[in-house]
Amino acid sequence: MPALSLQQLQLINFRSYKRLTWDCPPGLNIIFGPNAAGKTNLLEAIGYLALARSFRQQQDQQLITWGANSFQVRGLCHSNGEKIELVINYQQHNNKKLTINGNGNRLIELLGIFPAIYFGPDDLNLLKGGPAYRRHFLDREISMGDRIYCRNLQDYRRILFQRNLLLRAIKAGRGKEEELEPWDTQLLVTGKAILEKRARFLQSLAPVVAATYRDMAGGEKLALIYRPGVADQEEWAERLKAGREREIQAGMTLWGPQRDDFTFTLDGHEARYFASQGQQRAVVLALKLAEARYYREILHVMPVLLLDDVFSELDEERQGALLELLAAADQAFLTTTEVGLLPARLRERSHLWELTRGREPRLTSGPAGAQ
Amino acid sequence: MYYPEPLNKLIAALGRLPGIGPKTAQRLAFHILKVPASEARDLATAIQEARQKTIYCSICGNFTDRDPCRLCSDPERDHSCICVVEEARDIIALEKTRQYRGLYHVLQGAISPVDGIGPEQLRIKELLARLQGGKVREVILATNADVEGESTALYLDKLLKTLGVKVTRLAYGLPVGGDLEYADEVTLARAFAGRREIE
Ligand SMILES: Nc1ncnc2c1ncn2[C@@H]1O[C@H](COP(=O)(O)OP(=O)(O)OP(=O)(O)O)[C@@H](O)[C@H]1O
Ligand SMILES: [Mg+2]
Ligand SMILES: [Zn+2]
Numbered sequence: 001m002p003a004l005s006l007q008q009l010q011l012i013n014f015r016s017y018k019r020l021t022w023d024c025p026p027g028l029n030i031i032f033g034p035n036a037a038g039k040t041n042l043l044e045a046i047g048y049l050a051l052a053r054s055f056r057q058q059q060d061q062q063l064i065t066w067g068a069n070s071f072q073v074r075g076l077c078h079s080n081g082e083k084i085e086l087v088i089n090y091q092q093h094n095n096k097k098l099t100i101n102g103n104g105n106r107l108i109e110l111l112g113i114f115p116a117i118y119f120g121p122d123d124l125n126l127l128k129g130g131p132a133y134r135r136h137f138l139d140r141e142i143s144m145g146d147r148i149y150c151r152n153l154q155d156y157r158r159i160l161f162q163r164n165l166l167l168r169a170i171k172a173g174r175g176k177e178e179e180l181e182p183w184d185t186q187l188l189v190t191g192k193a194i195l196e197k198r199a200r201f202l203q204s205l206a207p208v209v210a211a212t213y214r215d216m217a218g219g220e221k222l223a224l225i226y227r228p229g230v231a232d233q234e235e236w237a238e239r240l241k242a243g244r245e246r247e248i249q250a251g252m253t254l255w256g257p258q259r260d261d262f263t264f265t266l267d268g269h270e271a272r273y274f275a276s277q278g279q280q281r282a283v284v285l286a287l288k289l290a291e292a293r294y295y296r297e298i299l300h301v302m303p304v305l306l307l308d309d310v311f312s313e314l315d316e317e318r319q320g321a322l323l324e325l326l327a328a329a330d331q332a333f334l335t336t337t338e339v340g341l342l343p344a345r346l347r348e349r350s351h352l353w354e355l356t357r358g359r360e361p362r363l364t365s366g367p368a369g370a371q
Numbered sequence: 372m373y374y375p376e377p378l379n380k381l382i383a384a385l386g387r388l389p390g391i392g393p394k395t396a397q398r399l400a401f402h403i404l405k406v407p408a409s410e411a412r413d414l415a416t417a418i419q420e421a422r423q424k425t426i427y428c429s430i431c432g433n434f435t436d437r438d439p440c441r442l443c444s445d446p447e448r449d450h451s452c453i454c455v456v457e458e459a460r461d462i463i464a465l466e467k468t469r470q471y472r473g474l475y476h477v478l479q480g481a482i483s484p485v486d487g488i489g490p491e492q493l494r495i496k497e498l499l500a501r502l503q504g505g506k507v508r509e510v511i512l513a514t515n516a517d518v519e520g521e522s523t524a525l526y527l528d529k530l531l532k533t534l535g536v537k538v539t540r541l542a543y544g545l546p547v548g549g550d551l552e553y554a555d556e557v558t559l560a561r562a563f564a565g566r567r568e569i570e
Pocket of ligand 2 (some may be wrong): 039040041306309
């Protein structure tokens with residue numbers, strides 16, 4: 001399996017970092033510091049190199065340091081013995097620019113070069129939050145290994161946007177119903193491609209999630225169930241025709257992957273309603289661990305792991321599951337406010353970095369046996 | 372800024388051109404002031420003449436200085452084949468490939484609800500009129516590979532098939548996701564060779 005790591009991170013005007021140059025070693029890196037020191041911001045910047053998007057579901061605009069009008073994230077990566085320099089520039093109200101080893105590239109070329117998985121407190125939303133969180137998860141994960149999917153998504157968003165406007169125009173008497181036809185055709189073709197890929201992804205992820213949960217928590221049986229925004233693909237075209245008037249009145253496309261969702265059940269009971277807090281955390285952790293396994297077993301890469309303040313919330317057994325995953329990673333970044341809260345066997349194997357607001361992380365100790 | 376009024380006007384006019392921001396407009400205006408007066412006058416005349424003497428071809432919609440345009444009145448070209456494009460500048464991109472010897476038809480846009488453009492706003496009636504004589508055997512749809520271009524192609528495909536004419540779509544290899552203008556010659560040449568009928 002190709003070894004993957006970040007060697008150097010450089011930031012200009014990214015969140016709380018006006019300027020940062022940080023040389024980070026492979027292996028385990030623990031970043032500790034008080035609240036608001038910039039720990040999550042640092043992980044966000046590393047994660048930005050994976051998809052050129054924030055994992056916090058935020059606009060690029062919000063990533064710019066207050067008062068500035070652009071930011072840059074530069075990463076020197078080591079992938080399979082090869083050095084790759086990634087530079088992403090974002091200019092306010094403008095487009096993002098990507099260069100790979102000094103050459104200008106389309107953003108889509110970034111996919112798969114530096115896969116990273118983020119796991120943080122907000123991820124409880126994957127269970128408790130609205131369907132948008134889960135679609136965001138699906139899109140990130142599938143895009144990482146599939147450029148055509150990424151392109152399908154872009155097209156689909158544009159088709160939806162145009163089609164919805166046309167529906168409203170028809171309602172207002174500014175368009176004819178038959179003008180919908182070419183948009184319907186594209187909606188169906190692109191939409192089906194997305195539905196299919198999401199179904200396939202969840203199909204291969206579901207057993208891994210179930211097994212991961214069983215190994216870690218035991219007891220109940222966890223199931224992951226896809227709830228597509230079109231119940232029956234074969235009937236989608238019919239549905240569009242039959243529901244034409246409803247869609248025109250609503251001024252909105254009522255069926256399609258934009259309505260997709262998936263749910264978890266424990267022994268058949270909807271987890272978001274019936275699971276205890278501890279069980280809910282275990283479900284989300286199982287999903288995240290399964291995600292990493294999916295990368296290894298299906299995509300054949302071990303992603304860089306970004307674990308944001310997650311250890312303190314877990315009991316010993318679940319910490320153990322996470323430690324096992326960390327042992328398999330080429331590189332991982334963990335944050336905490338209190339190093340003492342981390343398991344000793346983890347600390348001993350890690351580089352410890354102290355973070356003070358606005359500064360570069362300062363190495364306080366390396367892994368036992370090294371140096 | 373405290374520039375003399377005529378200079379201000381020039382900067383403002385240049386700044387309204389696409390792709391030209393305030394700084395560039397200023398730089399261009401200063402440049403125009405520095406060059407010999409004859410050069411500036413040539414530029415002004417060129418703009419005026421291009422504007423006066425360039426018209427749209429009444430048949431295909433291409434830019435021309437005489438009507439019908441050179442392409443439409445060339446007996447050497449294949450008058451049984453029409454290639455439909457969004458903009459006049461797409462013709463230049465396609466001509467560069469030297470793969471195509473037929474005629475063109477410029478729609479002057481693509482279907483796009485957000486821009487308020489439906490089939491009515493495009494030069495579709497003019498296209499249908501050209502197919503009336505029965506001389507045209509094939510129509511090649513060479514609208515862009517984005518969703519607006521695709522919608523336009525789908526719409527035309529359905530409309531033209533009812534007339535019994537063969538309709539093909541330019542086969543873009545990988546979706547270029549945009550304008551014909553930016554596709555390279557090799558890609559376009561390949562697209563011509565691999566054009567196919569829409570299912
Ligand atoms: N766009 C921005 N420009 C400047 N500063 C920002 C920007 N966005 C966030 N910040 C600052 O970053 C700080 C938060 O940083 P971050 O979330 O990384 O903290 P943290 O170390 O993870 O803290 P905690 O331990 O509480 O999670 C905020 O206090 C905010 O002032
Ligand atoms: Mg944080
Ligand atoms: Zn002409």
